[in-house]
Amino acid sequence: MRFAIMGSGGVGGYFGARLAEAGHEVTFIARGEHLAVMRRDGLEVSSIEGDLHLARVNATDDPAQVGAVDAILVAVKAWQVLEAAEAIRPLVGPETLVVPLENGVEAADILAEALGEAHVLEGLCGILAWKAAPGHIKHAGVAPFVRFGERDNHPSERGARLKAAFDAAHGVTAEIPDDIQAAVWGKFLFICAMSGIGAITRAPIGVTRRLPETREMIEGVLAEIAAVARARGVALAADAEARALRFIDALPEASTASMQRDIMGGHPSELESQNGAVVRLGREAGVATPINAMIHAALLPQERKARGEG
The missing domain is CATH 3.40.50.720 (NAD(P)-binding Rossmann-like Domain)
Structure with missing residues (x-):
């Protein structure tokens, strides 16, 4: 081809x-x-x-x-x-x-x-x-x-x-x-959680998944994304959040997401397409997403600066 x-x-x-x-x-x-x-x-x-x-x-x-x-x-x-x-x-x-x-x-x-x-x-x-x-x-x-x-x-x-x-x-x-839509959202679960927690902590996944406080945040992000997906009619598996967490737990300790690396480098990032999208799509579906909203708000000033908007 x-x-x-x-x-x-x-x-x-x-x-x-x-x-x-x-x-x-x-x-x-x-x-x-x-x-x-x-x-x-x-x-x-x-x-x-x-x-x-x-x-x-x-x-x-x-x-x-x-x-x-x-x-x-x-x-x-x-x-x-x-x-x-x-x-x-x-x-x-x-x-x-x-x-x-x-x-x-x-x-x-x-x-x-x-x-x-x-x-x-x-x-x-x-x-x-x-x-x-x-x-x-x-x-x-x-x-x-x-x-x-x-x-x-x-x-x-x-x-x-x-x-x-x-x-x-x-x-x-x-x-x-x-079901390709369920597969796309299944991948979005772990990459969005990994990106958001990594971007606000500046730490690799091996650290954030180990600390009880940040692990709880990861689990909260996963739960919010899954709730938005299901409210939008996506047929996520019942254990989708658990699968995403197992994937995160299996990653090399030093792993970082591309969004995290972009934010740490002062570059424009996928913030609006990841945690920002969870907030926006959640609002449309009537689903509260407070953890993703906090992550999005905390990173927004730097994102706008990287884009020359603030």
């Missing part, structure tokens, strides 16, 4: 590299020094699943140069999805699939509104990876997985074809869940 990777950092860089390694035609959309190094030296992936170096990669900062592809993996920050949707229009042909791999629960809605419902699958991924240096992706934790499916959960040939492409790739597990 022909893939385009919109956002070639830890997530897009890793999954795109594995697809290229498996023989698929992959174009990385990147910019700056990361793009320059990839064009010159290729793409290096240091991974607990096995290291990889692609000596030659297709990489560009202009999607219009690529033409229509079979599938686009959107792996930008959640707050960049609308901008990404406009940028990838030249990549979208009549049969092109667009799969968001963002944190959060609203990316597919944004893409569908911008590009047309027929093109968009719901999607999510799990991986602890980041851009260690230009042209170098570091994968340090979590067995990488992608999950995707039609937004109404009907089986489709195009979904099966995309799964087969991932199945051929080393170091990736692909799945089409019975």
Whole structure:
């Protein structure tokens, strides 16, 4: 298959590299020094699943140069999805699939509104990876997985074809869940809790899950998110919060979330797409979310400063 990777950092860089390694035609959309190094030296992936170096990669900062592809993996920050949707229009042909791999629960809605419902699958991924240096992706934790499916959960040939492409790739597990909305919210549970608690404490997950006071906060965030999801009609499993907590407990002690790292670095973050979204969607559904509201309010001044708004 022909893939385009919109956002070639830890997530897009890793999954795109594995697809290229498996023989698929992959174009990385990147910019700056990361793009320059990839064009010159290729793409290096240091991974607990096995290291990889692609000596030659297709990489560009202009999607219009690529033409229509079979599938686009959107792996930008959640707050960049609308901008990404406009940028990838030249990549979208009549049969092109667009799969968001963002944190959060609203990316597919944004893409569908911008590009047309027929093109968009719901999607999510799990991986602890980041851009260690230009042209170098570091994968340090979590067995990488992608999950995707039609937004109404009907089986489709195009979904099966995309799964087969991932199945051929080393170091990736692909799945089409019975209920993709429940899967997206299930992932949102742990990443939002991990992001919020890490961002306000500046501590790795190994510390915050161990201290009784911060562990209680994590559990409270999980309960609020689950309540919002169920109020919105998402069929979360009865043990969804317990599963999310087990996932958090299994992470390497030094793990941090990307939102936490962005906030600690003074950069714009996914605050509004994570804890802020819980508050906003909870308000719409009539569900109180006091812990997420506190986290959002505490981080908002720095977020606005990072965006040059305050």
